[in-house]
Amino acid sequence: xxxxxxxxxxxxxxxxxxxxxxxxxxxxxxxxxxxxxxxxxxxxxxxxxxxxxxxxxxxxxxxxxxxxxxxxxxxxxxxxxxxxxxxxxxxxxxxxxxxxxxxxxxxxxxxxxxxxxxxxxxxxxxxxxxxxxxxxxxxxxxxxxxxxxxxxxxxxxxxxxxxxxxxxxxxxxxxxxxxxxxxxxxxxxxxxxxxxx
Amino acid sequence: xxxxxxxxxxxxxxxxxxxxxxxxxxxxxxxxxxxxxxxxxxxxxxxxxxxxxxxxxxxxxxxxxxxxxxxxxxxxxxxxxxxxxxxxxxxxxxxxxxxxxxxxxxxxxxxxxxxxxxxxxxxxxxxxxxxxxxxxxxxxxxxxxxxxxxxxxxxxxxxxxxxxxxxxxxxxxxxxxxxxxxxxxxxxxxxxxxxxxxxxxxxxxxx
Amino acid sequence: xxxxxxxxxxxxxxxxxxxxxxxxxxxxxxxxxxxxxxxxxxxxxxxxxxxxxxxxxxxxxxxxxxxxxxxxxxxxxxxxxxxxxxxxxxxxxxxxxxxxxxxxxxxxxxxxxxxxxxxxxxxxxxxxxxxxxxxxxxxxxxxxxxxxxxxxxxxxxxxxxxxxxxxxxxxxxxxxxxxxxxxxxxxxxxxxxxxxxxxxxxxxxxxxxxxxxxxxxxxxxxxxxxxxxxxxxxxxxxxxxxxxxxxxxxxxxxxxxxxxxxxxxxxxxxxxxxxxxxxxxxxxxxxxxxxxxxxxxxxxxxxxxxxxxxxxxxxxxxxxxxxxxxxxxxxxxxxxxxxxx
Numbered sequence: 032x033x034x035x036x037x038x039x040x041x042x043x044x045x046x047x048x049x050x051x052x053x054x055x056x057x058x059x060x061x062x063x064x065x066x067x068x069x070x071x072x073x074x075x076x077x078x079x080x081x082x083x084x085x086x087x088x089x090x091x092x093x094x095x096x097x098x099x100x101x102x103x104x105x106x107x108x109x110x111x112x113x114x115x116x117x118x119x120x121x122x123x124x125x126x127x128x129x130x131x132x133x134x135x136x137x138x139x140x141x142x143x144x145x146x147x148x149x150x151x152x153x154x155x156x157x158x159x160x161x162x163x164x165x166x167x168x169x170x171x172x173x174x175x176x177x178x179x180x181x182x183x184x185x186x187x188x189x190x191x192x193x194x195x196x197x198x199x200x201x202x203x204x205x206x207x208x209x210x211x212x213x214x215x216x217x218x219x220x221x222x223x224x225x226x227x228x
Numbered sequence: 229x230x231x232x233x234x235x236x237x238x239x240x241x242x243x244x245x246x247x248x249x250x251x252x253x254x255x256x257x258x259x260x261x262x263x264x265x266x267x268x269x270x271x272x273x274x275x276x277x278x279x280x281x282x283x284x285x286x287x288x289x290x291x292x293x294x295x296x297x298x299x300x301x302x303x304x305x306x307x308x309x310x311x312x313x314x315x316x317x318x319x320x321x322x323x324x325x326x327x328x329x330x331x332x333x334x335x336x337x338x339x340x341x342x343x344x345x346x347x348x349x350x351x352x353x354x355x356x357x358x359x360x361x362x363x364x365x366x367x368x369x370x371x372x373x374x375x376x377x378x379x380x381x382x383x384x385x386x387x388x389x390x391x392x393x394x395x396x397x398x399x400x401x402x403x404x405x406x407x408x409x410x411x412x413x414x415x416x417x418x419x420x421x422x423x424x425x426x427x428x429x430x431x432x433x434x435x
Numbered sequence: 436x437x438x439x440x441x442x443x444x445x446x447x448x449x450x451x452x453x454x455x456x457x458x459x460x461x462x463x464x465x466x467x468x469x470x471x472x473x474x475x476x477x478x479x480x481x482x483x484x485x486x487x488x489x490x491x492x493x494x495x496x497x498x499x500x501x502x503x504x505x506x507x508x509x510x511x512x513x514x515x516x517x518x519x520x521x522x523x524x525x526x527x528x529x530x531x532x533x534x535x536x537x538x539x540x541x542x543x544x545x546x547x548x549x550x551x552x553x554x555x556x557x558x559x560x561x562x563x564x565x566x567x568x569x570x571x572x573x574x575x576x577x578x579x580x581x582x583x584x585x586x587x588x589x590x591x592x593x594x595x596x597x598x599x600x601x602x603x604x605x606x607x608x609x610x611x612x613x614x615x616x617x618x619x620x621x622x623x624x625x626x627x628x629x630x631x632x633x634x635x636x637x638x639x640x641x642x643x644x645x646x647x648x649x650x651x652x653x654x655x656x657x658x659x660x661x662x663x664x665x666x667x668x669x670x671x672x673x674x675x676x677x678x679x680x681x682x683x684x685x686x687x688x689x690x691x692x693x694x695x696x697x698x699x700x701x702x703x704x705x706x707x708x709x710x711x712x713x714x715x716x717x718x719x720x721x722x723x724x725x726x727x728x729x730x731x732x733x734x735x736x737x738x739x740x741x742x743x744x745x746x747x748x749x750x751x752x753x754x755x756x757x758x759x760x761x762x763x764x765x766x767x768x769x770x771x772x773x774x775x776x
Binding site for chain 2: 521525533537556558559560
């Protein structure tokens with residue numbers, strides 16, 4: 032029971048309290064590119080979550096094998112990119128072999144879902160703050176789901192942000208940034224930001 | 229006089245890269261490091277330096293990757309090249325500005341697969357000649373750097389009341405702008421002002 | 436269901452104005468001249484900013500649109516009586532310019548402007564916006580300087596003490612009457628309850644949303660506090676919770692338009708408020724909850740309508756035909772209102 036409670040707490044922390052986009056600002060540019068297309072957001076979000084989950088597990092094993100301290104900070108990104116590349120290629124190959132329709136559908140955006148700040152950032156954050164295998168996995172999935180939440184909350188207001196009623200100089204990207212900023216302010220409340228006086 | 233196609237004249241490439249399609253304020257690229265680390269002039273300069281070095285050399289070397297290779301493999305090669313470029317860049321930058329780079333935290337290695345490299349590489353490499361491609365890359369990087377440094381200066385002045393660390397007599401200091409959410413809002417405001425500027429330039433040009 | 440046949444927007448705004456003016460009068464009674472100055476200042480800055488933004492957008496100024504006035508009143512009542520004038524003015528500018536006019540003006544807001552303005556300023560100047568004076572015995576009891584001098588005792592709110600210690604520091608009578616450390620006009624529980632009933636009967640505020648929010652949060656607080664009724668009262672009185680539920684979350688422009696989505700929205704706002712209050716120990720949790728739930732409310736509306744259309748197409752329930760027709764009529768009237776603006 033304690034174990035389940037800890038997992039739920041860890042999941043809640045990584046999805047809501049330390050939300051990928053609203054608290055950590057990771058993957059904002061990717062979010063802007065994706066929020067346009069309402070039909071694909073869950074597919075895209077699912078592929079990001081799948082990739083963050085798999086790479087977080089692999090990061091755990093890599094962390095066990097190599098000593099990630101000292102001068103290794105220079106070579107860690109190389110290792111992470113290798114992991115990412117392997118996962119990406121294997122995923123594409125498996126889909127192409129076993130699920131061609133899915134492959135055709137996600138071919139256009141799989142590269143964006145693999146090579147973005149959210150996924151690489153996830154690997155760095157997880158290797159810095161997590162210890163056990165469950166931690167790694169839960170945080171990995173949590174970061175992906177946090178990204179999905181952010182994309183969802185942005186896509187629901189996409190029409191309003193691009194509508195003709197908004198002032199021309201704010202229409203689109205500027206208003207999107209203000210919107211993300213206001214939501215980021217509200218998510219700040221989850222981290223228990225306490226004024227000290 | 230023969231009309232040069234609008235998009236491909238050098239003047240238009242520079243104008244687009246710096247203003248009309250500014251990477252930070254119009255296309256919305258590489259926002260995460262800007263919002264999280266460029267909360268002061270020194271932070272912004274560090275980010276600009278790191279971004280410029282990593283992006284320029286990654287794109288330069290990646291432009292030699294044969295286009296015949298399928299995109300799925302090419303993107304991995306670009307990322308790998310970025311990670312290789314990161315090694316000497318990290319060594320050099322850590323030697324010259326170690327504290328500033330440490331302050332950037334994980335956002336320094338995240339520049340390897342920044343959204344500019346991932347999303348713009350295709351349009352840059354395929355549509356232009358080598359000379360125009362170099363011009364586009366250089367001025368896009370300059371455009372991003374200028375935007376980020378201005379962003380950092382403004383953020384430091386209104387968010388902490390200091391200019392490059394020295395306290396200036398600001399009557400009001402909005403500490404919210406030093407936080408990530410303030411960064412997002414400030415990018416939005418700057419993007420709106422840039423769009424207003426473009427409108428004014430267009431009207432002025434038409435007259 | 437959103438009753439489109441008798442309520443016009445102007446009469447709804449007038450109802451809100453009456454209630455807010457009553458609360459403003461109470462806050463002036465408690466906090467004196469400074470409260471009056473703050474209310475007038477905040478409202479004036481809101482209206483002037485609104486006017487400037489409308490002129491810059493080259494739109495027509497409509498005198499019947501008193502939404503900026505309402506935002507100013509709501510915002511001022513959320514502040515402490517000792518808040519510096521610059522903070523109140525900054526909140527007003529941010530509320531109108533960033534949260535209202537940038538999104539397209541009245542009727543196009545996604546977030547409640549007063550909530551956004553207050554949140555921004557409370558995060559910029561937490562020491563000034565989250566500390567409160569005691570209520571003054573004389574009309575000029577609280578000094579009129581912008582930055583209140585240090586000899587005036589500013590204390591954290593009753594809600595902060597409730598969050599930290601778990602028990603209410605004020606008595607039941609004090610909480611009903613509003614005599615505790617807190618925002619200027621959000622603590623008088625008795626008047627807020629009467630106002631809620633008045634606004635619900637006048638159909639200005641959505642009964643479903645408000646009752647759902649109050650019920651969900653009240654029940655959860657009751658259980659978590661160990662079945663202590665005083666804690667529930669403290670939860671609603673402190674931290675502008677009841678005030679926020681009436682004026683921020685159920686305001687006609689930000690609340691969803693369909694009945695089912697209002698219910699879900701109410702449950703969501705109530706749930707998030709309690710979550711922030713107990714788990715994250717955040718002060719003024721309702722403000723955060725209102726902002727987070729705003730886009731979800733928009734989505735709930737869209738889902739409700741598409742679900743009803745789907746049922747209608749399949750001819751599953753005859754009731755849903757009526758519901759869909761009502762919703763369609765509602766949307767037609769909303770579109771007509773938009774065109775008239």
